[in-house]
Amino acid sequence: MDEHKILENLKQLSHISPRDEFRQGLKRTLLATTALPEAPLVRRRIFGIEIFPLVPLATAAVLVLTVVLSLNTGPEAQVFAGLNNEEILSELVSSSDINISLNEFSSYNDADQKINVALKEASRYGTGR
Amino acid sequence: MSEAQEFNEKDLIRGAKRGNNRDFGKLYDQFLPQIYRFVYLKVMNRQDAEDICHHVFMSAWTNMRNYRDIGYSFSTWLYRIARNAVIDFYRTKKVNVELASVEDVLSDGVDLASQLGATLATERVLAALPRLTEEQRDIIIMRFVEELDPGEIAEIMEKNTGAVRVLQHRAVHSLKKILSEDSDQTHTV
Numbered sequence: 001m002d003e004h005k006i007l008e009n010l011k012q013l014s015h016i017s018p019r020d021e022f023r024q025g026l027k028r029t030l031l032a033t034t035a036l037p038e039a040p041l042v043r044r045r046i047f048g049i050e051i052f053p054l055v056p057l058a059t060a061a062v063l064v065l066t067v068v069l070s071l072n073t074g075p076e077a078q079v080f081a082g083l084n085n086e087e088i089l090s091e092l093v094s095s096s097d098i099n100i101s102l103n104e105f106s107s108y109n110d111a112d113q114k115i116n117v118a119l120k121e122a123s124r125y126g127t128g129r
Numbered sequence: 130m131s132e133a134q135e136f137n138e139k140d141l142i143r144g145a146k147r148g149n150n151r152d153f154g155k156l157y158d159q160f161l162p163q164i165y166r167f168v169y170l171k172v173m174n175r176q177d178a179e180d181i182c183h184h185v186f187m188s189a190w191t192n193m194r195n196y197r198d199i200g201y202s203f204s205t206w207l208y209r210i211a212r213n214a215v216i217d218f219y220r221t222k223k224v225n226v227e228l229a230s231v232e233d234v235l236s237d238g239v240d241l242a243s244q245l246g247a248t249l250a251t252e253r254v255l256a257a258l259p260r261l262t263e264e265q266r267d268i269i270i271m272r273f274v275e276e277l278d279p280g281e282i283a284e285i286m287e288k289n290t291g292a293v294r295v296l297q298h299r300a301v302h303s304l305k306k307i308l309s310e311d312s313d314q315t316h317t318v
Contacts, residue, residue: 001250001253001254001305001308001309001312003301003305005250006301006304006305006308007252007273009251009253009254010254010269010273010274011163011273011274012248012251012256013166013251013255013270013274013275014166014168014274014275016165016166016169016170017162017165017166018165018178018179018181019175020162020184022179022182023161026157026182026183026186027157027158028163029151029183029187030150030154030186030190031150031154031155032186033187033190034150035181037194056276066282094172114274119251
């Protein structure tokens with residue numbers, strides 16, 4: 001068989017077609033199957049790696065926060081606030097509430113002392129009569 | 130493919146990517162026959178070809194959102210899925226090649242009785258196809274049955290056009306050799 005004849009016979013094979021029942025059955029199956037719609041977060045490729053667009057944003061935000069925090073405080077100050085008792089005590093001492101209470105206490109104390117002195121004097125004059 | 134058809138195809142693809150099953154149904158109607166032929170000529174069995182086509186189109190539909198129009202056509206994407214499905218089929222199933230008679234597989238529209246001579250020759254060509262290598266068979270089907278251009282075949286096979294032309298030349302040469310050997314044997318007997 002020469003090349004021309006071979007190609008002619010190959011062309012005959014283009015009449016091969018699927019059975020109608022199969023064609024219709026598969027179409028029904030496909031139409032009944034729900035495909036997931038296009039993802040709202042479109043994946044992008046960076047150096048051939050697919051990533052979501054929020055990932056670089058989140059990474060940038062974390063980096064910025066780290067830089068800002070490291071500029072504001074030295075490494076010696078980077079301790080947990082809840083574990084720094086001295087700082088808590090100094091805050092308590094400097095707070096106005098406790099100062100008011102201490103002032104009240106000293107004034108009560110003065111008043112008590114004055115009352116005691118007055119009562120002693122009164123009793124002394126009383127016994128002298 | 131004309132510009133209007135291409136535009137229409139792009140619209141259908143866009144719709145299918147959004148989950149519109151009617152649009153995918155139209156793409157299915159358009160591409161099923163050629164994908165079926167390709168698969169059938171690879172596995173030479175109607176039932177297996179139907180199973181593989183079912184897998185190909187179901188896979189295409191469920192992965193439609195992953196399809197990206199990055200230079201190659203929708204049919205190229207389908208051919209690639211089909212090629213991989215056939216490779217998986219050969220890997221997982223012990224293949225029993227059934228050489229169906231041409232009358233069984235050719236569509237009803239062809240008047241086979243009047244073309245009996247051509248049909249016998251076609252049957253010989255059909256029987257020779259499984260004796261080619263996988264790549265040679267792919268080339269023969271896509272180039273001479275489906276009449277795809279070498280550029281599209283290169284995209285499907287992920288090769289350059291030059292390599293496809295070389296493969297095509299070798300495939301035709303091999304097919305001629307197989308057919309002439311068969312012919313010699315027939316004459317000897």
